Amino acid sequence: MNPYSSRCLRSGELDNYSARLERRLMDMAEFFSDKEMVGALSDRNPLIYTVYEMTAPEEPGQLSYATTILYPGKVGDEYYMTKGHFHSKEGTGEVYYCIAGRGLLLMQKGSRVETTGMEEGVVAYVPPGWAHRSVNTGSENFVFLAFYPADAGHDYGTIAENGFSKIVVEDRDGPKLVSIRPGRSIRP
Ligand code: S6P
Ligand code: ZN
DSSP: OOOOOOOBOTTSOBSSOSEEEEEEGGGSGGGSSOHHHHHHTTTTOOEEEEEEEEOOOSSTTOEEEEEEEEOOOEETTEEOBOOOBEESSTTOOEEEEEEESEEEEEEEETTEEEEEEEETTOEEEEOTTOEEEEEEOSSSOEEEEEEEETTOOEEOHHHHHHOOSEEEEEETTEEEEEESSTTOOSOO
8 A cells, every 4th residue: 555644634634534423422322421411412412522534454564543523511510522442452552642622531441540631732652451531621622633553443332331430520620530430440
């Protein structure tokens, strides 16, 4: 295959991409904690995030990249966030680069939870084996670019079933990490 490139705008749009995905609340209802609020918002079904992917062939050694535009908002007290996933293939990590906005990269391995604060210019590393989710804790679009092995694959089912053991909610003093499944391993 031949080399290629994309121009990544500050808005998060790629001018050259292979797929554009939209995730609305009802595409990810099971991922938010406040089920009553999910029900109340179901008619409006707000757009939570948009992804522009440039995927390479799913073969060892190939790399894909994608931007995510995560919109500001909350479902109850819980900030808008991505579904979050493990990579299906063991031994595959990922690099995130924040282009605009403010948020948290929430990661979990077993019962260990780590967060990295994301703002313009921050580069973050997700080591192999860590589930990862992005959370918009700001009032503007949280925009980031991710680079990952093209054959990593995405396991959403484990998160849909078990959830992360901590969620990010708005408190009087700002974003707060709250334990909802203390000490529980994400992969029982
Ligand atoms: C892919 C990478 C990101 C996410 C995107 C949406 O490995 O981590 O491009 O796919 O942020 O999140 P999610 O959890 O719905 O795939
Ligand atoms: Zn990933």
